[in-house]
Amino acid sequence: MSGFELVGSETKWRGAIISAGVQHFRHADGAVVARDKVWHPGAAAVLPVDDTHVWLTRQPREAAGMAASLEIPAGKLDIPGEAPLACAQRELAEEIGKRAAHWEDLRAFYTSVGFCDERIWIYLATGLSDADDVELEADEDERIEIVPWPLDDLDGAIAATEDSKTVIALLWLALRRARDGG
Amino acid sequence: MSGFELVGSETKWRGAIISAGVQHFRHADGAVVARDKVWHPGAAAVLPVDDTHVWLTRQPREAAGMAASLEIPAGKLDIPGEAPLACAQRELAEEIGKRAAHWEDLRAFYTSVGFCDERIWIYLATGLSDADDVELEADEDERIEIVPWPLDDLDGAIAATEDSKTVIALLWLALRRARDGG
Numbered sequence: 001m002s003g004f005e006l007v008g009s010e011t012k013w014r015g016a017i018i019s020a021g022v023q024h025f026r027h028a029d030g031a032v033v034a035r036d037k038v039w040h041p042g043a044a045a046v047l048p049v050d051d052t053h054v055w056l057t058r059q060p061r062e063a064a065g066m067a068a069s070l071e072i073p074a075g076k077l078d079i080p081g082e083a084p085l086a087c088a089q090r091e092l093a094e095e096i097g098k099r100a101a102h103w104e105d106l107r108a109f110y111t112s113v114g115f116c117d118e119r120i121w122i123y124l125a126t127g128l129s130d131a132d133d134v135e136l137e138a139d140e141d142e143r144i145e146i147v148p149w150p151l152d153d154l155d156g157a158i159a160a161t162e163d164s165k166t167v168i169a170l171l172w173l174a175l176r177r178a179r180d181g182g
Numbered sequence: 183m184s185g186f187e188l189v190g191s192e193t194k195w196r197g198a199i200i201s202a203g204v205q206h207f208r209h210a211d212g213a214v215v216a217r218d219k220v221w222h223p224g225a226a227a228v229l230p231v232d233d234t235h236v237w238l239t240r241q242p243r244e245a246a247g248m249a250a251s252l253e254i255p256a257g258k259l260d261i262p263g264e265a266p267l268a269c270a271q272r273e274l275a276e277e278i279g280k281r282a283a284h285w286e287d288l289r290a291f292y293t294s295v296g297f298c299d300e301r302i303w304i305y306l307a308t309g310l311s312d313a314d315d316v317e318l319e320a321d322e323d324e325r326i327e328i329v330p331w332p333l334d335d336l337d338g339a340i341a342a343t344e345d346s347k348t349v350i351a352l353l354w355l356a357l358r359r360a361r362d363g364g
Contacts, residue, residue, distance in 0.1 A: 015218035020202035036197035061295040171353035
């Protein structure tokens with residue numbers, strides 16, 4: 001196992017959110033490899049939990065062919081210089097209409113390590129209260145639905161989603177509850 | 183919540199593995215939305231577990247900037263017509279040098295629902311035995327390392343990886359063990 005260095009990078013297409021192209025890397029053993037590459041700004045996601053519910057959204061995900069994807073609130077890091085935690089706090093307010101008194105850095109992960117640099121930071125948000133002064137995205141976009149899901153049926157939510165960040169956050173929560181005897 | 187229909191699709195670039203472009207969708211309310219789109223063939227992954235270890239790999243993931251990514255064995259669905267389970271069985275033999283007597287359909291997920299159609303099927307493989315007749319990829323590529331990880335330290339593996347399929351598979355295993363009192 002050893003490192004590698006970037007020896008070439010060509011952007012072939014720039015979309016609204018992502019760019020795509022090819023990068024070449026030289027490994028310590030001299031071998032040069034080519035990799036398809038998608039550049040993505042990254043994202044922040046929130047697992048909002050109160051005493052009885054986890055707060056989710058349901059929305060169409062056209063690119064993945066899903067009419068109603070069950071997800072934790074999240075947003076792209078599309079404001080230059082905004083830290084992932086600040087983005088997560090903004091998304092919790094805009095998507096769910098909540099603020100949180102307590103924020104815990106849950107973990108980060110890469111969505112697809114073979115070709116993409118998208119990294120998602122996940123935070124646990126507790127001590128929830130209503131953010132009455134924030135305009136909800138759901139009010140502007142009737143295709144986003146807020147879904148309070150009972151903690152007693154976490155397994156149902158885990159089975160009902162196929163979204164990577166949501167599967168990870170809900171499995172993490174189920175594991176914590178199993179170990180706490182919750 | 184309602185459905186949508188695809189009304190336009192333009193491939194802007196074709197890479198070795200992925201393609202990228204733009205798709206347009208019309209929702210039931212008449213709104214037409216544009217989405218960046220990455221086409222990916224999908225992948226199959228295996229969680230190989232024996233009485234004492236989970237079998238992982240460590241390899242460079244250049245596109246994500248990782249020198250040594252800890253992962254469950256996996257491979258793209260790049261053979262036309264090959265079912266995900268058959269792909270998983272092939273990858274277990276080629277990456278880890280094992281066969282499995284028992285296969286359990288663990289779950290599937292989408293890596294990044296906002297722009298990509300990549301879906302990964304994960305299988306639990308138990309009843310492991312050596313596949314002596316298969317040439318290991320690690321023998322051809324010294325950058326792939328086989329890593330038997332002690333089940334007693336699953337939390338260590340969960341903390342040591344940032345790969346979506348691996349985080350999901352290991353959290354799932356930790357949850358099953360926590361509920362079984364294991």
